[in-house]
Amino acid sequence: MVTDIDNVLSFIDDHEVIQVARDLIAIPSITHHEGMGMVHYYQKWFKDLGIPVLLYPCENKRANFFADYGTVDNSGRYMFNGHMDTKPVDGMTIDPFAGEIRDGKLYGRGACDMKGAVAAVLCAFKGLIRAGVKTHSGITFFSDIEEEYNASGFLWARDQGYYDGLSGLISCEPSNLEVHIGNRGGFITAFECLGCSVHSGLAHLGVNAVHGMIEFITEYLKLPYLRVKNPYFGSPTVNFEKIEGGLYLAAVPDHCIACVDSRLIPETPPELVQQQVNDLIKRMHCDYGITIREIKEPASWRPRSRKEKAAAIPSDHELTRKLARAVSYATGKDAVIGGFPAGTIAQAAIEINVPAVICGPGSIAQAHSADEWVETDQLVQAARIYTAFIASV
16 A cells, blocks of 8 residues: 555656547447457557566457556456447547547547546556556456457456456446446346238228337336336436337238337346236236237347346445545545446456446446547546555555
């Protein structure tokens, strides 16, 4: 533990943090097509700092990346994670790779999710080396591929045992620098409504599956689990994000498929949601004669359905308190404790009893957006937070 954290923070170069973020944005690393550009940047960065690295090559000339500072024993070790892949750039209204700065905002694909955070971590390591800090706890930086597709990188690392025994994991996903104690769970699945097709001129003789699905969705939005609240996560969300049905001109549709993505809180585990959904399906048939069934997700929708409970550590957990102190020290403001609305690597860690939190620059509202951006001030604050945390452990 370093006592003079102010001295350590003085070795963070604000301009360098922003420039590194711009450098990373300029490297295309779209999920499935990450390439080795980010990895090569990491290699040079940590080589210059004298910190050993490990590469785990994957198909299509890609790799998961690790850098280990201090002890390599997982006991007492902390891990920082920032995935290297981004969403595609189709439909963006800015140059996705220019890293333009306007009005205190850095624009580009990955600026918020999450190359800005990665830049902050890299500069935190550099600041510590410049300050001559030899941490008592080992610190690992892990950057994975395909997080934006099906989380294969961080699930691979979990299955390989790379989280085992860690004292804590910090996901640097965008949280507006709030300390989030975990992730919402998910109830992500698809439903099909069955009907009976006839000519549109005799529509009253058929059973319109689209109309039936409308009734089902209307009733789904009234399910009791959606009204439960948690002080950190709020209420569950529900999003029917894809719907398709119908046959051809002048025909009543005989089927309709709807895909739902509902994010869950600790008080609404998927088993509870499943029971309410099953009861609703039975009620739709008994009360309205509407036939609904749950089905495997369409291939055109997403790689996999999932039904996972929310994963969180206590708000007063030692890791929460340590990171909250670092936030307060680096920003001069009390840390805000919350819950992350989406999934992150933290969920995979917590599920195997490794404490994990989320804290990163930017808001998830900007992630994946057409004009993705992050405030430059938050990038600098993130670097200071991570530095203060590492220096304190």
